[in-house]
Amino acid sequence: xxxxxxxxxxxxxxxxxxxxxxxxxxxxxxxxxxxxxxxxxxxxxxxxxxxxxxxxxxxxxxxxxxxxxxxxxxxxxxxxxxxx
Amino acid sequence: xxxxxxxxxxxxxxxxxxxxxxxxxxxxxxxxxxxxxxxxxxxxxxxxxxxxxxxxxxxxxxxxxxxxxxxxxxxxxxxxxxxxxxxxxxxxxxxxxxxxxxxxxxxxxxxxxxxxxxxxxxxxxxxxxxxxxxxxxxxxxxxxxxxxxxxxxxxxxxxxxxxxxxxxxxxxxxxxxxxxxxxxxxxxxxxxxxxxxxxxxxxxxxx
Numbered sequence: 136x137x138x139x140x141x142x143x144x145x146x147x148x149x150x151x152x153x154x155x156x157x158x159x160x161x162x163x164x165x166x167x168x169x170x171x172x173x174x175x176x177x178x179x180x181x182x183x184x185x186x187x188x189x190x191x192x193x194x195x196x197x198x199x200x201x202x203x204x205x206x207x208x209x210x211x212x213x214x215x216x217x218x219x
Numbered sequence: 220x221x222x223x224x225x226x227x228x229x230x231x232x233x234x235x236x237x238x239x240x241x242x243x244x245x246x247x248x249x250x251x252x253x254x255x256x257x258x259x260x261x262x263x264x265x266x267x268x269x270x271x272x273x274x275x276x277x278x279x280x281x282x283x284x285x286x287x288x289x290x291x292x293x294x295x296x297x298x299x300x301x302x303x304x305x306x307x308x309x310x311x312x313x314x315x316x317x318x319x320x321x322x323x324x325x326x327x328x329x330x331x332x333x334x335x336x337x338x339x340x341x342x343x344x345x346x347x348x349x350x351x352x353x354x355x356x357x358x359x360x361x362x363x364x365x366x367x368x369x370x371x372x373x374x375x376x377x378x379x380x381x382x383x384x385x386x387x388x389x390x391x392x393x394x395x396x397x398x399x400x401x402x403x404x405x406x407x408x409x410x411x412x413x414x415x416x417x418x419x420x421x422x423x424x425x426x
Contacts, residue, residue: 178349
């Protein structure tokens with residue numbers, strides 16, 4: 136084996152080692168973005184439980200009750216009876 | 220349910236900054252970061268207008284489109300949130316956002332950018348609802364408590380409206396009609412490109 140071949144092989148091996156960190160990282164959700172729990176599941180330590188800060192008037196864990204609760208609060212902003 | 224949105228009624232906003240204070244207090248937002256700001260145009264000139272601006276939770280969010288690590292996600296209610304464990308603080312979202320919503324705490328020795336922080340529509344983040352970790356990273360999760368964002372619920376003049384886009388749009392439309400206004404309402408032209416914007420209706424008098 137000539138000296139030239141050995142040098143060439145060594146150069147390739149060094150390049151492979153040095154460039155290993157330059158590989159492309161996946162741009163998909165492989166890094167694992169977490170997704171949120173549904174809001175009607177409440178903020179208690181157990182699932183579907185509330186805390187003292189949970190607004191009264193709706194049953195935690197019930198999607199329809201939560202939607203109705205939010206709708207009531209949304210409509211509370213209207214002040215339709217005021218002039219404008 | 221449709222999508223959660225903010226609408227600010229410029230005729231009612233009195234630039235009190237109550238929304239900004241409510242947001243900072245409720246979410247314990249870091250020093251130097253304002254998730255919500257009140258912007259006044261023609262400040263000091265008669266007829267000045269103020270609007271409260273934060274993340275608008277866009278349906279086709281540019282921040283989400285440009286994020287190189289895809290840290291953003293959208294909830295079923297249309298709230299745009301992000302995962303701070305994935306965010307690398309590159310600032311692309313800040314350049315892409317037309318509202319200046321993404322903010323970066325500058326508490327490092329050399330003012331190094333930290334993880335991005337923005338309005339969460341008081342919906343917390345990907346951590347467990349109501350957990351200590353969620354509060355520390357993202358602030359309060361009021362939606363899971365059956366409440367609307369603190370900024371809107373604290374607004375004394377009810378200028379800032381938050382909620383389902385259909386409902387808040389209906390409230391705002393009712394007010395505009397009650398004022399005897401139409402397409403000449405301030406901001407309409409900017410939003411919809413109406414030629415009538417800023418001018419009274421033809422032959423009519425402003426009421």
